[in-house]
Every structure is written in C-alpha cells, then in structure tokens.
Amino acid sequence: MTDLERAALLDQLLRYVREELETGLPADQITPGSPLLETGVLDSVRTARLLAHIRTAHDVRVPPVHMTGEHFRTLETITDLILLLRSRAASL
Amino acid sequence: MDFSLSARQKERYARTKAAAEGLPTDSAAAGLRREQWKELVWKRPAGLGLLGAAVPEEHGGAGFGALDTALLYEAAGEGGADTGLLFAAAAHLFACVRPVLEFALPQTRKALLPGLCAGELIAGNAMTEPESGSDVSRLTTRATRVDGGYLLDGVKSFVSNGPVADLYVTYATTDPEGGYFGSTAFAVDRDSPGLEAGAPLAKTALAACQAGEVVFTRCFVPDDRVLGSPGQGQLVFQTSMQWERSCLFAIYLGQQERVVRRCVQHVRERRQFGKRLADLQPVADRLADMRLRLESGRLLLYRACAGIDGGEDTSLWVALAKLAVSEAAVATALDAGRIFGGRAFLAEYGIEEHVRDALPATTFSGTSDIQRRLIAQEMGL
Numbered sequence: 316m317t318d319l320e321r322a323a324l325l326d327q328l329l330r331y332v333r334e335e336l337e338t339g340l341p342a343d344q345i346t347p348g349s350p351l352l353e354t355g356v357l358d359s360v361r362t363a364r365l366l367a368h369i370r371t372a373h374d375v376r377v378p379p380v381h382m383t384g385e386h387f388r389t390l391e392t393i394t395d396l397i398l399l400l401r402s403r404a405a406s407l
Numbered sequence: 408m409d410f411s412l413s414a415r416q417k418e419r420y421a422r423t424k425a426a427a428e429g430l431p432t433d434s435a436a437a438g439l440r441r442e443q444w445k446e447l448v449w450k451r452p453a454g455l456g457l458l459g460a461a462v463p464e465e466h467g468g469a470g471f472g473a474l475d476t477a478l479l480y481e482a483a484g485e486g487g488a489d490t491g492l493l494f495a496a497a498a499h500l501f502a503c504v505r506p507v508l509e510f511a512l513p514q515t516r517k518a519l520l521p522g523l524c525a526g527e528l529i530a531g532n533a534m535t536e537p538e539s540g541s542d543v544s545r546l547t548t549r550a551t552r553v554d555g556g557y558l559l560d561g562v563k564s565f566v567s568n569g570p571v572a573d574l575y576v577t578y579a580t581t582d583p584e585g586g587y588f589g590s591t592a593f594a595v596d597r598d599s600p601g602l603e604a605g606a607p608l609a610k611t612a613l614a615a616c617q618a619g620e621v622v623f624t625r626c627f628v629p630d631d632r633v634l635g636s637p638g639q640g641q642l643v644f645q646t647s648m649q650w651e652r653s654c655l656f657a658i659y660l661g662q663q664e665r666v667v668r669r670c671v672q673h674v675r676e677r678r679q680f681g682k683r684l685a686d687l688q689p690v691a692d693r694l695a696d697m698r699l700r701l702e703s704g705r706l707l708l709y710r711a712c713a714g715i716d717g718g719e720d721t722s723l724w725v726a727l728a729k730l731a732v733s734e735a736a737v738a739t740a741l742d743a744g745r746i747f748g749g750r751a752f753l754a755e756y757g758i759e760e761h762v763r764d765a766l767p768a769t770t771f772s773g774t775s776d777i778q779r780r781l782i783a784q785e786m787g788l
Contacts, residue, residue, distance in 0.1 A: 352586035359544045359641050362587035363722075364784055370720065379510075379646070384588030384638045 325394045347390045375400050420482045427486025441571045452496035459524025467521035473712035477657035484661020490764040491615030493658045498567035501651035503530030503576040506643050510634040531572030533563035533621050550579035556630050559623035569619040570607045573597050578640045590640030594632045601626030612763040651772050652729040653711040659736040663701045670746045700735035707731050723785040730778040733768035740765040
C-alpha cells in the first residue's frame with residue numbers, strides 16, 4: 316500500500332461524506348481529521364449508509380469486532396481501517 | 408434456486424404444527440403471576456423447542472439456522488399456538504438470546520444460554536424508552552462507569568416479557584458524544600439491586616405476552632455482562648433486529664395461513680343469493696389477494712433467512728420481508744373480517760383477535776415507515 320493509494324482512498328471517502336452523506340454541514344467543515352462522532356455526522360442512519368458505501372464501493376465488509384468508536388473517529392481512522400481489512404483479506 | 412423444503416424440514420414442520428394444535432389460546436395467561444406464568448405458560452413454547460431454536464447445540468439449543476427457526480415459528484403459528492405467546496418466545500430468542508450468543512463473553516454465554524434455551528430463564532428486551540421509540544440513537548438511560556462495571560439509570564417501556572423475565576437485555580448511553588458508538592448493550596439480572604420490573608400493561612393485543620416498564624436506579628451491572636464492546640450497543644441491537652425482523656414474522660405467515668384456510672372453508676359452506684359465497688366473484692377475488700399477500704411475504708421472508716444463513720448482508724431483504732409480512736397480516740385479518748361479516752365481531756370466531764394481534768406487527772421491530780426508510784437507504788437514495 317503506497318501513500319498515494321492511501322491518499323486516493325481518503326480523498327474518495329472525503330468526497331462521499333461531503334457530497335452524498337447529507338450531513339447538513341458545509342463541506343469545509345468536514346476534513347480528514349475532523350471528529351465524526353461527537354459532531355453527529357455518524358449517527359445510526361449515516362453510519363449504516365457509510366458502511367454500505369464501504370462495502371459496495373470498496374468491497375470491504377467491516378466485521379463486528381472492528382465496529383468501534385476508535386475506528387470511526389475520523390475519516391483518517393476509517394481509511395486506516397479499510398486498508399487494514401483489505402490487507403488482511405489479501406493475506407488470506 | 409430451490410424453493411422446496413427437504414423431507415426433514417417438512418416432517419419437522421408437520422410435527423410442530425400438530426404439537427401446536429394442542430396449545431390452547433389462553434387469555435387468562437395475561438393475569439398470571441410470575442412463578443405461575445413460568446410454570447403454566449412458558450413451558451409450552453419451551454416444549455416446542457422455540458426458545459433455543461437458533462442456538463448451537465453445545466449451548467443447549469437446537470442448532471438451527473434462520474430458515475429452520477422461521478419454519479418452526481411458522482408451523483407453531485399455523486398449528487394455532489397463541490400469537491401473543493409465540494411473540495413472547497420470539498422476543499426472548501431473537502432480541503435477547505441471540506445477542507447473548509453473539510456478543511457475550513464465553514463464561515457469560517456458558518452461564519446463561521442453557522437456562523435460556525430450556526425455559527428455566529425468561530428474557531425481556533429492554534430497548535424502547537418513553538421518549539425513544541423508533542429513534543434508538545438518543546437513549547436517555549445512562550450507564551456510568553464505576554469500578555468493575557457500570558451503574559444504569561433510566562426507564563425502559565414496553566419491555567416484552569418485562570413483568571416475568573429473569574434477565575433483561577438492555578441498552579444505555581455510555582458516551583453522549585459517541586454518535587453511533589454512544590450506547591452499550593448489557594445483560595442484567597432481574598434481582599440486581601436497583602432494578603424494578605413494573606406490572607403488566609393492559610394491552611389490547613398479543614395479550615399472552617406480558618409487557619411492562621423496567622426502571623433502573625443506580626443499578627450495578629458487572630463488566631462480564633456487557634454485550635460486545637462498550638460503544639457497540641447499536642451494532643448489537645441491529646444484529647438482533649436482523650433475526651427478529653425476519654424469523655419472528657414467520658409467526659404471521661402461520662397465522663395468515665390459518666386465517667386464509669378458515670376463510671376458504673367459510674366461503675365454500677355459506678350460501679347467499681342462492682349460491683356459495685365462493686361463487687361470488689368479489690369474494691373469490693378477495694381470497695386470491697389474501698393468498699398473493701401471504702405467498703409474496705413468505706418468499707421474501709425465506710429469502711431474508713437464506714441470506715442470514717449464507718452470511719450475506721441481508722438488510723434489504725429483511726426490511727422488505729418485515730414490511731410485506733406485517734402489512735399482509737393486517738390486510739388479511741381485515742379481509743377475513745369482511746368475509747365473515749357480522750360473525751367477525753363475535754369473539755368466539757376469533758377474527759377480531761386476529762386483527763388486534765396483527766396490528767402491532769406494523770409497529771414493533773421497527774415501524775413500516777422505518778422499514779421503507781431502510782429499503783430506500785439500501786437503494787442508495
């Protein structure tokens with residue numbers, strides 16, 4: 316996994332959350348490091364939509380054990396989670 | 408794609424249906440005290456293997472998947488087991504036992520599951536709050552971290568099996584700023600200090616399932632009774648709902664089967680205008696629509712169960728099945744009312760009871776509007 320690939324994934328997720336997740340927040344308030352949980356960006360409905368997006372657009376299913384606040388704190392941590400799950404799938 | 412049941416499934420279905428015919432509808436059950444209720448009523452679904460159907464044999468269950476579990480509940484419903492009692496068994500299994508199985512620590516599973524499957528322990532699902540029905544993301548019940556566990560404070564309403572339960576699966580906010588990860592699931596003993604189970608609510612439907620309030624006041628729950636990790640409450644709840652929204656509603660397939668059969672018999676026997684009701688085209692059309700609703704819902708429900716058993720993401724199928732079956736149960740019970748005419752209003756014919764028992768199906772486990780929202784979400788709207 317190159318830094319370039321990581322940046323592309325992060326960028327894609329950022330665009331999805333800004334443009335399609337209907338957070339009600341202006342795009343410039345959603346950054347790679349901005350908190351998603353305490354701002355209410357990831358409530359139950361939007362978390363479900365984001366998980367569906369990760370599944371369909373990135374072909375990654377997040378198993379229950381990884382469904383924790385720590386992994387969903389920011390877009391950066393979500394990017395790392397997707398990369399982690401991908402690398403595990405690849406090593407199987 | 409194979410739409411037929413195996414010989415083994417057919418045999419089990421027939422056996423369960425026949426056994427359920429021996430289970431009387433018992434409106435008096437709603438008034439029984441806890442110990443009596445457990446002794447006289449709860450052993451009936453236990454005897455049919457309903458309480459631990461979807462639990463592996465090593466934990467005391469039958470080891471069935473979702474489809475075989477649904478078939479068991481459908482057969483019991485078709486056989487004529489009381490819909491409220493089947494609902495009580497299903498709330499126990501899908502909303503409580505499954506979360507313990509899937510999310511509790513190994514020692515907690517070992518301590519609780521055999522008793523829950525055998526009918527020695529009754530479980531109550533304590534999610535709903537007076538101010539939080541469909542919106543489960545804003546629970547006012549709080550869990551405060553203390554040494555060795557949590558202190559729960561809050562009020563849960565409409566707790567199915569609440570007045571009679573030995574164990575509650577409940578959900579509380581652990582991090583008010585945590586968004587989707589702000590709540591945690593717990594399995595709490597009835598005799599925990601600070602837990603008070605209220606009296607049965609006077610309900611107009613599903614009378615055999617007692618429901619009531621549960622109040623937590625600085626109620627201590629040890630760490631080994633947390634289900635999943637702290638913050639995974641929504642995940643635990645949603646996982647249990649995948650089972651409940653599919654398998655529980657098989658009860659209403661069985662119930663519709665029973666209603667349709669009675670209507671067919673009635674229209675073939677009763678004569679008006681010099682002919683059988685069955686020979687009147689509007690009556691026949693109505694019966695055809697009832698069959699269409701039943702079979703459409705059944706296909707969706709089996710599809711959802713097959714998805715669960717195959718490890719697929721089944722959110723779409725589960726929401727479609729729940730919506731179709733619950734709305735079909737209401738429409739078909741009302742149609743039966745038209746077919747039975749004046750008799751539908753006589754309690755002895757049981758039609759009004761079918762209507763009363765069908766109506767809440769469009770509300771519990773997520774209303775029809777919530778199911779439509781989930782379907783829209785899965786469509787990427």
